[in-house]
Structure formats: structure tokens, C-alpha cells
Amino acid sequence: MRHAQRCRDVSLALAISCPVIFLHGLGDTGHSWADALSSIRLPYVKYICPHAPRIPVTLNMKMVMPSWFDLMGLSPDAPEDEAGIKKAAENIKAIIEHEVKNGIPPNRIILGGFSQGGALSLYTALTCQHQLAGIVALSCWLPLHKAFPQAASNSMNKDIAILQCHGEMDPMIPVRFGALTAEKLKSVVTPTKVQFKTYPGVMHSSCPQEMMAVKEFIEKLLPRI
Template structure:
């Protein structure tokens, strides 16, 4: 898969010194989050919002839609598409590698995502061999959690993580987020889990304010 496939790119207003890569949820496209992330990012940060390839999704009766990997069940302990997750992770790592090749140090890159994209962001960041600036995880879960701690890359043991979830999320239950948070808090040293009252499988102004503050802290002006 080309690293330039259907990427929505929002260039910085000031000199480019940081990059944010944000991954959408199932059935969405990079356009779905681009304007939102653009509103909360630092002025010197480029925003890349790629679109997942279309594929049949088992959970949705085999219908094709943009998806980072196949979803097989709503059961938190059920089978997962390990090969698909691995392929998607390799692609995200190639996006990170390309930014580094273009002059942005890994510790000036934040990776994030929503729902399925948030899960992939967690998975890809924790296995990346260079230290990232931060990790934003919205309304998601940690895929292949049984592979930890063995799968954790030492480089990102100390990556700052802001994990957010709505308390009445009907799609990815908040309990999934809590279980993932318990694992992440044991694996990493700078993990924070925030729950938003009355928020469903979406975002809200409070979450976005917290994300903006997190980005400002992870990506200070240089």
C-alpha cells in the first residue's frame, strides 16, 4: 500500500517542525477527522489523516467499507484479525518512517486515532522502534492485548498517552476502554485515561480541549 494513498494533508501555518498522524474509525475517511484535528493542532504541526483501504468487514455482513483491518466480533475476548492488524501496522510505520526521512524527528510526531483507528494507533505506536512525542487514543481498545508485555518496544515505554472514552458509548463500550487502560497503565509510564459523562461513540468539546492541551504539551514550540 502506498504511503500516499488517499492521505488528507493539512500543512502548518508556521515553519513545519512537528507532525500529527490521525486514523479514522470504521467506514469513515481521512476527511472525517481532518478539520477537527486541524483546529486543535499547534500552528507548526502538519496533520496527516490517511484513509483506510476498502475491504469486506465480517462484523458488517461482509460489506466492503474503509477499514484498517477486519473486525470479526463484538466480543472483547473473541478472535482478532492478527494478519490484517500486522499489515496495517506496517503501513503506519512506513508513514512514520517517511516523516522522519523528510526531517521530522520521531519525538516530534504524535500518532492518534478514533475507534478502530485509535486501536491501530495504540498498536502501531507501542511496537514502533523509535520514540514518539505522544499518542492520542479516542473511544478505542488495545488490539492483540495478550501479546503484551513481550510485544512492547522499549523506545515507547515512556510515550505520553491520552486515552479518552465516553461513558455511554454503545459501539465500543467504556468497559473495553477501561480494560485497555489497565493494561496500558502497567505497560507504560505516562498514561492517562479520561472518561466523559454523557458522551457516546463520538467526541465532544471537553475531549477536544483536553486533546489540544495534550498536543501542546507533547509538541512544544522549537
């Protein structure tokens, strides 16, 4: 009888695992971030780290590599792959929808990512019809930023919590672009819900302090039931 009860308890614990969907950066795969996130693993949280498709990337001389959408440049005024960004966002929304259909309440789902993946997580969540728990945006920017706040007019996430982190020595996406993104986000969601943390000496990468901030953010938004 006790064995049967333990089995039911384990099944219940698995059934209520809260998903953190985390998107990798350009040229990477989900495996590296699955490894990184394992260092802040919580027993009731599952990490979903999908892989981007391999496509030619304009920024890298049309080399074929894992990329959520095409990149033409990394400055705020660079041309953008609008169709590719919107298509990629729909693909991530399909992952969210799959979790919801499996019984996970949307407000127990966090969406996040690093660099290009963080950019896509911001765009996807801010145009999503499901009310999510929060967004983790590491070393990134808001794609199609000129379309906001109008692009979020039908979103359920105007009051969503956002943790945005950036290395102060980032040579690829300078920290000032991160600061501009944070200010833009405050015009899209409740300003007090946007946290922007910077890390001295950190380049285009993560660090243990940043990962602890991510863990604390997840624990706050997805408390154990």
C-alpha cells in the same frame, strides 16, 4: 532583503511543523477527522489523516468499507485479524518513517486515532522502533492485547505518554472496555504516563471537551520550538 528573510522564516516554520498522524474509525475517511482537528489547529502542527483501504468486514456481514483491518467482534475476547493488524501497523510505520526521513525527529511526532483508528495507533506505537512523542487513543481498545507486554519488548515507547478518552455512554465500545485497556496499558508503559478521561453522556463520538483535552496534550508534548 526583508522579503528574503521573511521567506526563509516561513520556510523554516514549514520545515519544523510537527506531525500528528490521526487514524479514522471503521467506515469513515481521513477527511472527517481532518475537519475535526482543524478546530484545534496549532500553527506549527500539521495533521496527517490517511484513508484506510476498502475491505470486506466480517462484523458488518462482509460489506466492503474503509477499514484498517478486519473486525470479527468488539468484545475483549472476540477473535482478531492478527495478520491484518500487523500489516496495517507496518503501513502506518511507513508514514512515520517518511516523516523521519524528511527531517522530523520521531519525538516530535504524535500518533492517534478514533475507534478502530485509535486501536491501530496504540498497537503501532507500542511496537514501533522510533521513540514517538505520544499517543492519542479515543474510544478504542488495544488490539492483540493478550500479546502484551511481550509484544512491546523491542519498542522504543515504554515510557510514552498516552491520552486515552472515552464516552461514558458508548454503546459500541463500552467505557468499561476502555478502562480495561487503560489498565492493560499501564502494564506496558510507565503507569503514570497513561491518562484515562471519560465524558458523561457522550456516545461513540467525540465532544468539545475531549477535543480541548487533545489540544492541551499536543501542546504539552509538542511545545513550540
